[in-house]
Amino acid sequence: MNKIEHIGIAVKDLDESCRLYEKLLGTAAYKRESVISEGVDTAFFLTGENKIELLSAAAEDSAIASFIAKRGEGIHHIAFDVDDIYAEMIRLKNEGFVLLSEEPKFGADNKLICFVHPKGTKGVLVELCQEIK
Numbered sequence: 555m556n557k558i559e560h561i562g563i564a565v566k567d568l569d570e571s572c573r574l575y576e577k578l579l580g581t582a583a584y585k586r587e588s589v590i591s592e593g594v595d596t597a598f599f600l601t602g603e604n605k606i607e608l609l610s611a612a613a614e615d616s617a618i619a620s621f622i623a624k625r626g627e628g629i630h631h632i633a634f635d636v637d638d639i640y641a642e643m644i645r646l647k648n649e650g651f652v653l654l655s656e657e658p659k660f661g662a663d664n665k666l667i668c669f670v671h672p673k674g675t676k677g678v679l680v681e682l683c684q685e686i687k
């Protein structure tokens with residue numbers, strides 16, 4: 555894995571949270587994007603080299619909605635940039651980690667993504683992401 559690509563934060567209200575994070579970070583979101591397959595609306599902020607992704611539920615049955623219902627708003631996942639997501643998925647599987655999908659999915663911000671189950675990572679939902687070139 556190369557570096558932390560972004561930190562995902564689950565929020566209830568994306569518009570209100572965007573205004574808050576604009577104030578906090580002193581910069582506007584550079585991208586808003588809905589990922590229909592995941593049932594989420596996202597907004598991305600860039601601070602120096604670091605990215606923050608805000609996620610809100612686009613549907614009541616989305617994973618973000620149940621996360622917020624259970625744990626409230628807050629840090630949802632840490633995403634790591636990888637060069638070859640397929641190779642990394644095989645490596646992690648062989649190490650005994652549980653992946654949440656068998657194949658990479660299309661995520662926000664032009665990425666192929668796969669999540670690693672938080673039960674095997676001390677409670678942290680880990681996202682692998684590979685930029686689509």
Ligand code: ZN
Nearest residue numbers: 562607633681
């Ligand atoms: Zn993410």
